[in-house]
Amino acid sequence: xxxxxxxxxxxxxxxxxxxxxxxxxxxxxxxxxxxxxxxxxxxxxxxxxxxxxxxxxxxxxxxxxxxxxxxxxxxxxxxxxxxxxxxxxxxxxxxxxxxxxxxxxxxxxxxxxxxxxxxxxxxxxxxxxxxxxxxxxxxxxxxxxxxxxxxxxxxxxxxxxxxxxxxxxxxxxxxxxxxxxxxxxxxxxxxxxxxxxxxxxxxxxxxxxxxxxxxxxxxxxxxxxxxxxxxxxxxxxxxxxxxxxxxxxxxxxxxxxxxxxxxxxxxxxxxxxxxxxxxxxxxxxxxxxxxxxxxxxxxxxxxxxxxxxxxxxxxxxxxxxxxxxxxxxxxxxxxxxxxxxxxxxxxxxxxxxxxxxxxxxxxxxxxxxxxxxxxxxxxxxxxxxxxxxxxxxxxxxxxxxxxxxxxxxxxxxxxxxxxxxxxxxxxxxxxxxxxxxxxxxxxxxxxxxxxxxxxxxxxxxxxxxxxxxxxxxxxxxxxxxxxxxxxxxxxxxxxxxxxxxxxxxxxxxxxxxxxxxxxxxxxx
Amino acid sequence: xxxxxxxxxxxxxxxxxxxxxxxxxxxxxxxxxxxxxxxxxxxxxxxxxxxxxxxxxxxxxxxxxxxxxxxxxxxxxxxxxxxxxxxxxxxxxxxxxxxxxxxxxxxxxxxxxxxxxxxxxxxxxxxxxxxxxxxxxxxxxxxxxxxxxxxxxxxxxxxxxxxxxxxxxxxxxxxxxxxxxxxxxxxxxxxxxxxxxxxxxxxxxxxxxxxxxxxxx
Numbered sequence: 224x225x226x227x228x229x230x231x232x233x234x235x236x237x238x239x240x241x242x243x244x245x246x247x248x249x250x251x252x253x254x255x256x257x258x259x260x261x262x263x264x265x266x267x268x269x270x271x272x273x274x275x276x277x278x279x280x281x282x283x284x285x286x287x288x289x290x291x292x293x294x295x296x297x298x299x300x301x302x303x304x305x306x307x308x309x310x311x312x313x314x315x316x317x318x319x320x321x322x323x324x325x326x327x328x329x330x331x332x333x334x335x336x337x338x339x340x341x342x343x344x345x346x347x348x349x350x351x352x353x354x355x356x357x358x359x360x361x362x363x364x365x366x367x368x369x370x371x372x373x374x375x376x377x378x379x380x381x382x383x384x385x386x387x388x389x390x391x392x393x394x395x396x397x398x399x400x401x402x403x404x405x406x407x408x409x410x411x412x413x414x415x416x417x418x419x420x421x422x423x424x425x426x427x428x429x430x431x432x433x434x435x436x437x438x439x440x441x442x443x444x445x446x447x448x449x450x451x452x453x454x455x456x457x458x459x460x461x462x463x464x465x466x467x468x469x470x471x472x473x474x475x476x477x478x479x480x481x482x483x484x485x486x487x488x489x490x491x492x493x494x495x496x497x498x499x500x501x502x503x504x505x506x507x508x509x510x511x512x513x514x515x516x517x518x519x520x521x522x523x524x525x526x527x528x529x530x531x532x533x534x535x536x537x538x539x540x541x542x543x544x545x546x547x548x549x550x551x552x553x554x555x556x557x558x559x560x561x562x563x564x565x566x567x568x569x570x571x572x573x574x575x576x577x578x579x580x581x582x583x584x585x586x587x588x589x590x591x592x593x594x595x596x597x598x599x600x601x602x603x604x605x606x607x608x609x610x611x612x613x614x615x616x617x618x619x620x621x622x623x624x625x626x627x628x629x630x631x632x633x634x635x636x637x638x639x640x641x642x643x644x645x646x647x648x649x650x651x652x653x654x655x656x657x658x659x660x661x662x663x664x665x666x667x668x669x670x671x672x673x674x675x676x677x678x679x680x681x682x683x684x685x686x687x688x689x690x691x692x693x694x695x696x697x698x699x700x701x702x703x704x705x706x707x708x709x710x711x712x713x714x715x716x717x718x719x720x721x722x723x724x725x726x727x728x729x730x731x732x733x734x735x736x737x738x739x740x741x742x743x744x745x746x747x
Numbered sequence: 748x749x750x751x752x753x754x755x756x757x758x759x760x761x762x763x764x765x766x767x768x769x770x771x772x773x774x775x776x777x778x779x780x781x782x783x784x785x786x787x788x789x790x791x792x793x794x795x796x797x798x799x800x801x802x803x804x805x806x807x808x809x810x811x812x813x814x815x816x817x818x819x820x821x822x823x824x825x826x827x828x829x830x831x832x833x834x835x836x837x838x839x840x841x842x843x844x845x846x847x848x849x850x851x852x853x854x855x856x857x858x859x860x861x862x863x864x865x866x867x868x869x870x871x872x873x874x875x876x877x878x879x880x881x882x883x884x885x886x887x888x889x890x891x892x893x894x895x896x897x898x899x900x901x902x903x904x905x906x907x908x909x910x911x912x913x914x915x916x917x918x919x920x921x922x923x924x925x926x927x928x929x930x931x932x933x934x935x936x937x938x939x940x941x942x943x944x945x946x947x948x949x950x951x952x953x954x955x956x957x958x959x960x961x962x963x964x
Contacts, residue, residue, distance in 0.1 A: 359925045363932045370939050382951040386959040396936050397890050400906040407910050411917030420920040439863040467962040
């Protein structure tokens with residue numbers, strides 16, 4: 224099978240599963256049928272994603288499908304891999320989580336069906352964003368991610384979850400309308416310059432013409448894109464929907480929203496960033512990202528600290544980490560861009576891991592209030608140990624994965640001569656460490672609530688969590704070579720430079736030394 | 748009168764009608780006004796099509812008529828009927844005078860910004876272009892200032908209309924598929940927002956955005 228067919232297959236699979244599940248009658252269909260369709264489709268997405276990523280990154284050749292409509296380059300591969308892996312693992316965690324919700328009467332058959340149908344549609348919409356080459360469809364994809372997740376956020380049909388769903392849909396559709404405006408501006412400008420206006424809608428076709436674009440239009444378009452898609456990514460001050468939606472959604476959905484969806488929105492911003500850099504040079508787009516990133520990190524860090532609700536704390540931490548990604552893009556240069564992409568992966572894995580654990584905590588304690596959650600090590604030891612790992616991982620302590628990307632960010636900041644921004648970020652991240660240390664001392668340790676028996680959640684729930692825990696330690700201790708070369712190739716897509724030019728940049732070679740060393744050994 | 752002059756005049760009519768949508772209190776009335784506003788939009792597409800010779804714009808006018816003049820207002824009227832016109836008495840957060848002043852400021856700022864654009868296709872339609880950008884912000888104003896969540900849906904529709912006019916002005920030759928993609932997505936957005944609004948009304952018995960402020964911090 225060729226890559227174009229595989230690209231279509233990876234998108235068709237979750238849609239097909241969603242359609243079949245939607246047709247099945249909710250009450251008459253046993254729950255295991257939904258669970259099997261859901262898990263098998265997501266496993267298929269993961270398998271196809273791996274084949275595509277290995278093929279595209281390995282060959283260094285981007286692939287197109289349906290003419291120019293779909294395009295998979297190394298940059299898209301970073302996000303495709305994340306969707307495949309985190310989509311499957313959070314999808315797997317959803318099975319015991321939904322079973323528990325059914326047992327305690329939070330979900331009926333109709334809601335279970337709705338959950339699985341929209342989960343698969345959600346995965347499809349993210350794949351659409353990642354592989355769209357048509358800029359209008361890229362926007363449609365982002366908008367569709369909102370529409371497919373509204374009912375996931377409002378799964379429980381309670382006043383609070385519906386309030387969160389409303390804020391989510393109204394803020395994100397309004398925000399993403401800014402994204403539409405910027406897309407329209409870019410398209411219109413491209414159509415004016417290019418001989419065939421039908422080609423002006425394709426990102427790969429319009430990019431070579433970027434230097435001829437009207438500078439004013441591109442600047443307006445970039446600001447609109449940063450605001451519009453930044454709303455979806457959860458950048459301050461457009462983040463208001465995020466803590467509500469991510470905390471009210473069922474935990475596996477929160478994991479996928481925080482771990483992957485926010486990064487997909489960042490991918491679209493990165494596509495506009497590339498365009499803006501090619502047209503008006505790096506200063507303007509970097510300044511915009513630096514301001515948004517630094518504000519997000521600084522404001523969200525204190526919100527992380529002040530929250531008593533575990534999932535809201537994690538949601539604000541997502542704002543903070545999306546801020547870190549924006550900040551890396553603001554620092555710019557090969558190291559800054561590589562750090563941004565690396566942080567997308569590392570935070571995606573770590574945050575989905577911790578959100579799944581918040582699901583364990585909810586199943587055990589029945590509350591998200593950290594004042595009521597204590598002594599976990601005594602009543603749910605496995606969850607407690609994993610949660611401690613997660614909290615240290617989110618604090619970016621070594622040997623966990625986020626340590627690598629955050630250190631890269633600091634180095635990129637120093638190299639770009641923006642020491643003041645590095646210092647502000649460092650102070651904010653210290654506040655985050657304090658916030659998560661408090662969770663470990665207060666909730667993992669301490670005395671358990673009176674009368675609570677010692678019994679952890681069902682073993683099945685631990686399978687995806689242990690896999691994620693192993694991965695974040697593995698990536699923190701010894702980053703695998705294919706990941707490094709993938710990030711390097713993706714960086715060269717963002718900067719529109721080849722790998723040799725990137726290696727000339729200060730310190731970049733040190734981070735990617737393994738690549739260089741490997742080729743040296745091969746040449747000897 | 749040249750075609751472009753007519754386009755610019757219709758642009759002015761767009762601002763007037765969108766202002767009426769923002770100012771009308773009851774969602775039912777807003778639905779009718781939105782249908783009128785969409786008719787102005789469709790006329791703008793037709794006039795622009797005749798002026799530029801772009802046949803694509805006629806297709807846009809056709810799909811726009813079905814989606815914007817008929818579907819969206821009917822969907823909202825259906826929702827209002829289902830909920831027995833609930834929330835019709837909810838006052839917006841800004842008085843009409845303040846809303847008008849705010850919209851006037853938005854239009855002025857957009858005119859200033861558009862002067863900086865130096866694109867051959869934009870030369871004849873700069874006033875309309877400024878208006879389309881302002882239209883987008885009027886939609887945003889509608890979302891921010893309305894307490895009735897059904898009225899907030901119109902805010903999104905106005906923003907989307909603003910983007911649509913910009914696309915028509917700057918890229919009249921855009922393939923129909925581009926326009927169809929945007930229109931379809933907007934329909935889904937309106938339907939989903941309407942469903943969520945109805946669920947909120949069923950569960951919480953309110954359509955007041957101020958009552959939906961329990962999640963904080």
